[in-house]
Amino acid sequence: MTGYLLQKSIPLLFRVRATLSPLGLDEKPAMCSRITAMVLVRRRLETALFGHRSYTEGSRVSEAGNRPLSSGVRARHLPLARVRTYSSGTRLNDRLLFRQLFESESSTYTYLLADAVSKDAVLIDPVLETIDRDLKLIDELGLQLRVAVNTHCHADHITSTGLMKTRRAGLKSAISKSSGAKADILLTEGDEIRFGKHHLMVRETPGHTDGCVTLVTPDQSMAFTGDALLIRGCGRTDFQQGCSKSLYNSIHKKIFTLPAHCLIYPAHDYRGQTVSTVGEERAFNPRLTKSLDEFVTIMNNLNLPKPSKIDISMPANLVCGVQPI
């Protein structure tokens, strides 16, 4: 198991300065008081964005005042508000910020996860066409992007990880070792991708490609399944070392063994669905509820057209997109 302990090396000023204007905070601090001004600006920015306790989106309110919300986490008393629990997009106890983003041409989901305290962030499957949108959001939220990871070597779009590295100092790209692609971090089974006090666990789930991985939160409440398991579907297996038997076993042994409530966040959806659960896919996935033999037969008879971008995406994605690392 490899742990990537990331350094907080990106200066705060650039990120904060980019967000000052809408808050009316665009005065330039004197050099000698820059750190103090940065702290003040950061506090004002956090207050504006997250409220007095710099919460992220999705917190909820309960009646109690000063009692444990989960192991080791104690909420302070709020005179006016109330102690919060959680809703979609965030959790208070572990302060995990989460955003799902969509690229419509390739129907790709990009996921942003961040430690709402340290501001360290990880981006999953970013797409070249939406790099400006993604970096703007990351800057607005005051995050420091530490790792940009691809769940596999995509055939339908070009990743933005390479270009992103040229635009954010200290950013590391990541992909599985089995993909054969180059990146700063080559992932294998059991690796952890750390961001602040959070991390994602790597599960190798080959079948769509040899190098597909599923990224799982430590509590197994969220799984980013790439092109292995889709909502009521799965990735195709007819190119790029695809193997139906391998995919079937990956999903049944590495994903369907997660808790029923575990949220499934795929790399794509083509029907406007945003999320599923392990329990739902175990019960309703039209392919994976079949036997292995039936599944192989289904996959062998999909007769899908060749992905339109495969000839440019595959070579580019072997080197983090258009920019060599």
Add this chain to the structure above:
Amino acid sequence: MTGYLLQKSIPLLFRVRATLSPLGLDEKPAMCSRITAMVLVRRRLETALFGHRSYTEGSRVSEAGNRPLSSGVRARHLPLARVRTYSSGTRLNDRLLFRQLFESESSTYTYLLADAVSKDAVLIDPVLETIDRDLKLIDELGLQLRVAVNTHCHADHITSTGLMKTRRAGLKSAISKSSGAKADILLTEGDEIRFGKHHLMVRETPGHTDGCVTLVTPDQSMAFTGDALLIRGCGRTDFQQGCSKSLYNSIHKKIFTLPAHCLIYPAHDYRGQTVSTVGEERAFNPRLTKSLDEFVTIMNNLNLPKPSKIDISMPANLVCGVQPI
């Protein structure tokens, strides 16, 4: 204030039977033991979907065994799992199931909310083209759809609420009284849309149209803003009784007064963004961070083309879509 206390009138059997096959539960119970069989089937379905405690997606796990998670809610001990807190998409303490769905032609978001215990559900802004997808999901999750509500009389797509009423007994359509449209429930400021033990509060937010409403959860953690406030944008004001000044005031007085962490779920997004927060929009919305006069000038100079579907959508949506109520 009007409260809509909904009756549980839809037979369970139809919904459960529709989901039996993937679970291998498609044997037909004898008439005399149908109720018992239904209970067993329901338990097996819930276990398959949600785990041993019939949780919905998004639950999280913490270390403790049998202690309060929030006021009035006590978690039972789980021998193998652990007591859960929450993550995106659901909350354990109030058992709110939540799904965001997307219709790509009009870039419309539809929202499904349900009481995970009683299974009563409400659907916000459903689109005609995705009625089959939406009803299939509702059936798979074992929900009873009580109310289908439109945040306003849409100009860019036809609502499915009318057709949906012909396909789900007991379903009520809802829209604001100020919209001038017909529906079973005509909403005004302060009304509550109830589903199980949950409800949404109605805030009138005119400006895009006279009849726009924003629906807010009682704890103010989620706001469904329709076309009033979009992510880093807002609805246009150049037709259908649109008024820039009114929209500006609606957003500032009825939405920006919500807590900073309150999640903003709009009726549309055209850039692949799924959610924002009040804090973010207060800080970064390029239109709403301006003065009223500047906002009016911006809105008067958008020069947008006429919505392609307005001539068919508007008359249809005045009567819940293609089907008269």
